[in-house]
Amino acid sequence: MKKEEFRAYAHQVVNWMADYMEQKENYSVTPNVTPKAIFNQIPSSAPEKPEPFEAIFKDFQEIIVPGMTHWQHPSFFGYFPANNSEPSVLAEMLMATLGAQCMSWITSPAATELEERVCDWLRDAKGIDSSWKGVVHDTASTATLSAILTAREKATQFQINEKGFTGNEQFKVYSSSHVHSSIDKALKIAGIGVKNLVRIPVDKNFAMIPEELDSAINKDLEAGFRPLCVVSALGTTSSTAVDPIFEITQITRKHGIWHHIDAAFAGTALLLPEFQHLIKGHEFADSYVFNPHKWMFTNFDCTILYVREPKFLVNTFSMTPEYLKTKLDDEVNNYRDWGIQLGRRFRALKLWFVIRSYGLEGIREKLRKHLQLAQLAKSWIESEQYLELLAPVNFNTICFRYADSGSTSEKLNSLNESWMNSVNATGKAFFTHTKLDGKFVIRWVIGQTDVEEKHIRNAWSLLLEKLEDTLQQAKN
Ligand SMILES: *Cc1c(COP(=O)(O)O)cnc(C)c1O
Numbered sequence: 261m262k263k264e265e266f267r268a269y270a271h272q273v274v275n276w277m278a279d280y281m282e283q284k285e286n287y288s289v290t291p292n293v294t295p296k297a298i299f300n301q302i303p304s305s306a307p308e309k310p311e312p313f314e315a316i317f318k319d320f321q322e323i324i325v326p327g328m329t330h331w332q333h334p335s336f337f338g339y340f341p342a343n344n345s346e347p348s349v350l351a352e353m354l355m356a357t358l359g360a361q362c363m364s365w366i367t368s369p370a371a372t373e374l375e376e377r378v379c380d381w382l383r384d385a386k387g388i389d390s391s392w393k394g395v396v397h398d399t400a401s402t403a404t405l406s407a408i409l410t411a412r413e414k415a416t417q418f419q420i421n422e423k424g425f426t427g428n429e430q431f432k433v434y435s436s437s438h439v440h441s442s443i444d445k446a447l448k449i450a451g452i453g454v455k456n457l458v459r460i461p462v463d464k465n466f467a468m469i470p471e472e473l474d475s476a477i478n479k480d481l482e483a484g485f486r487p488l489c490v491v492s493a494l495g496t497t498s499s500t501a502v503d504p505i506f507e508i509t510q511i512t513r514k515h516g517i518w519h520h521i522d523a524a525f526a527g528t529a530l531l532l533p534e535f536q537h538l539i540k541g542h543e544f545a546d547s548y549v550f551n552p553h554k555w556m557f558t559n560f561d562c563t564i565l566y567v568r569e570p571k572f573l574v575n576t577f578s579m580t581p582e583y584l585k586t587k588l589d590d591e592v593n594n595y596r597d598w599g600i601q602l603g604r605r606f607r608a609l610k611l612w613f614v615i616r617s618y619g620l621e622g623i624r625e626k627l628r629k630h631l632q633l634a635q636l637a638k639s640w641i642e643s644e645q646y647l648e649l650l651a652p653v654n655f656n657t658i659c660f661r662y663a664d665s666g667s668t669s670e671k672l673n674s675l676n677e678s679w680m681n682s683v684n685a686t687g688k689a690f691f692t693h694t695k696l697d698g699k700f701v702i703r704w705v706i707g708q709t710d711v712e713e714k715h716i717r718n719a720w721s722l723l724l725e726k727l728e729d730t731l732q733q734a735k736n
Contacts, residue, residue, distance in 0.1 A: 261313060269313050276321075281332075281346065285715070288687030289333045291326055298327040329690075334711040335719055338692035340497070340525045340657075341707040344559035347617035351610040352559055362604045365592035372593055375608035378615065379564055382552075385620050386527070387536035389543045394566045395573075395598040396607045400524035401442040403549040403565035404491065406573065406599050408433065408446045411489040411518035411546070413576040421576065425451055431488040432480045434458045436468035436503055438496040440522060452488070465652050466501035466696065468492060474511050481515075489518040494538055495526025498694040498703075499651035499659045502526070506541035519545035524563075526655050528555040529631075531624055543568075555630075555707045556623065558614050562607045565599075573598055626709070630656045633716050634706045640720055650696045658704040659696060662727060673700035679723075679730040686726075689719040 261269070301323045331342050362371035379394025397403040412431070413421055420429075431452045435443055437459040444454045458480070460473045477487045490512050492503040505521060512519035521542060527550025529535040542548065548566045552558040567573050578597035580589070596602050615623070634656035641647045641660045651659040661676045680691050680702050691702050706716065 265313065269317070272317070276317075277349065281349075284330055284332050285334050285710075287330045287333060289336050289690040290329050290684060290687060292687065293327050298323060332709065333690070334708045334715045335689040336708060337704050337706065337719065338690045340554045340705055342553055342560040343555060343557055343707060343709045345557035345614060345617070345709050347613040348557060348559045348610045351613035355606045355609050358606065360606050362606050363596040363602050364586065364594040366586050368606065369592075371606045371608060372595060374612055375595060376593060378608050378611040379566070381615060382531075382564060382611070383566060386530035386550075387533070387539065388530075388548060388566055389568070392548070392566045392568050393570045394564045395570075395595055396604075396611070397549075397563045397565055397599055398561045398601075398605075398607075399442075399553075400440075400522065400549050400551050400563050401445060402600060403563050404442055404520060404522060405446040405449055406565060406577070407518070407520040407547040407549070407567070408443075408450050408452070408489060408491075410567075410573050410576045411520070412450055412452070414518065414572045415486070415488055418575055420451070430485045432456050432458055432477075432485045433489045433491065434460055434473055434476060434487070435491040436460050436462050436466075436493060436496070436501075438462060438466050438493065438498055438501060439491065440493070440497050440524070443491050443522070456485075462501065466496060466499050468503040468508065470504055470507035470511060473508060477511065477515055477517075487515055487517050489520060491520045491522055494521055494523035495529075495655060497525070499696060499701075500526050500654045500657040501651065502538055502654055505539050505545070509541045509545050512546075513544050518547070521545055521548040523548060523550045525551065525554045528552070529627060529655050531556075531620065532627055552611060552614070555627070556614065557618065557626070557709055558610045562610055570598070630707050630711065633711065633713060634658060634704075636713070637704060637706065637716050637720065644724075650699060650701045656706045658706075659694065659701045660704065661699060661701050662731075669699065675730060675734055676700045676702060678733070679727055682726045682730055683722055686722065689715075689722055 330336065332344060360368045360371060362368045365372045375396055379396065383392055383394055384390060397406070416429075433443070433447055433452060433456060435457060439457070439459060444457060447454050447457050458476050460468050460476055463469050473490065480487055490508055492505055492508045494502055494505065509519055521539070523530070527548070530539065539548075546568050549563060551563045553560040553562040574597045577599060595604060618626070634653055638649065638653045638658050641649060641658065646662055646664050647660055648663050649658065649660050661672065662679060663672055667675065677693070677700050680693055684690055691704060694701050694703055
């Protein structure tokens with residue numbers, strides 16, 4: 261592509277982007293495609309000859325876009341959102357243009373120093389202890405793996421990094437029974453083994469029972485195991501349950517073990533002072549992760565890992581071969597030493613654009629609106645005799661289902677599943693499910709950047725309409 265062509269095509273692309281952002285709610289939230297439908301439209305071998313941008317862009321619009329799930333659609337209520345915003349997208353374009361690889365301070369001083377600042381900004385705005393330091397990672401999975409590896413190395417005086425496992429480690433890691441699968445995965449990768457993840461029972465609100473944690477640790481100690489780390493959840497993925505951070509930290513302190521707080525989704529709520537009590541006592545925990553790429557208007561990917569003592573993280577990951585050494589290494593942060601990857605994207609730029617564009621006030625306003633909309637939707641569900649809420653609405657995630665007293669639990673599960681599928685099949689809204697105590701539950705997460713009351717109202721009408729159809733069909 262010639263330099264002068266780039267300008268014209270870039271304008272064309274930006275126009276498409278602006279149209280998309282204005283009209284995203286006119287798309288079907290999920291695509292109507294069968295497996296391989298897209299694959300088969302793409303030639304089986306790469307083109308030998310250059311193709312004009314017009315052809316590529318046309319195929320993008322005609323083949324790719326119809327095969328996309330529209331994650332930014334205001335009626336996308338599934339999983340957790342991965343919401344974006346105009347300033348974040350603009351920053352992403354600039355990042356791609358600079359094309360910087362931000363592994364070390366010297367490879368882009370501005371990238372490192374901006375990352376330090378925006379991590380501090382969010383730390384302070386969230387009420388995290390001002391001595392903690394942050395680093396931007398791609399995902400919570402990576403950040404949690406980094407924390408667990410660091411816990412492992414701290415506990416063994418960095419000996420596993422050096423010599424490998426002796427075979428006598430006998431580590432145990434604890435979480436609630438509602439733990440996210442990224443913790444299981446981290447234990448696989450860290451060589452600890454998923455069998456050594458101890459799932460602590462939860463209370464009726466699906467939060468970890470601290471007494472159960474303490475007794476599990478004591479039992480393991482007596483049996484000769486080595487408790488390494490507790491991963492608590494501030495907002496579980498199923499129902500956004502909040503583990504008691506304060507009580508858990510008392511226990512981890514007493515036993516001298518690492519406490520990692522997984523606040524991947526709900527951590528954004530700490531920007532609201534009324535939620536900051538949830539991390540009371542965290543000063544004596546060890547690490548905390550949250551995803552601005554879920555609910556903070558910063559397009560995927562962007563995660564921040566905060567640690568109380570960065571030296572443990574750095575000692576776990578630093579590798580400074582001769583060709584990476586610089587004169588300034590004692591004076592600056594080389595973020596390559598704060599995690600797994602060497603090469604790093606300039607994600608702090610997105611955070612800077614988002615935070616400055618909205619201001620913390622603007623972000624808080626949006627969060628409060630989402631929380632209010634969730635309360636509204638919750639009140640509608642409560643007002644229906646045959647609908648029930650299965651978990652407290654701690655933030656903006658509602659877990660609900662249809663339940664009549666005449667049906668078996670199996671029948672209810674299949675009814676609710678059909679109900680959700682029939683709603684999703686319309687393409688007008690999108691929900692996903694979880695299971696709570698064996699019950700199929702629809703999750704309604706209200707956290708899209710542009711979600712308005714009308715989207716919630718339309719989704720509610722659609723839910724009621726499809727429930728009637730589903731019950732009718734079940735009768736026939
Ligand atoms: C989403 C989520 C994760 C994983 O996040 P990624 O950034 O996709 O790795 C981990 N823990 C919890 C509680 C989550 O909700």
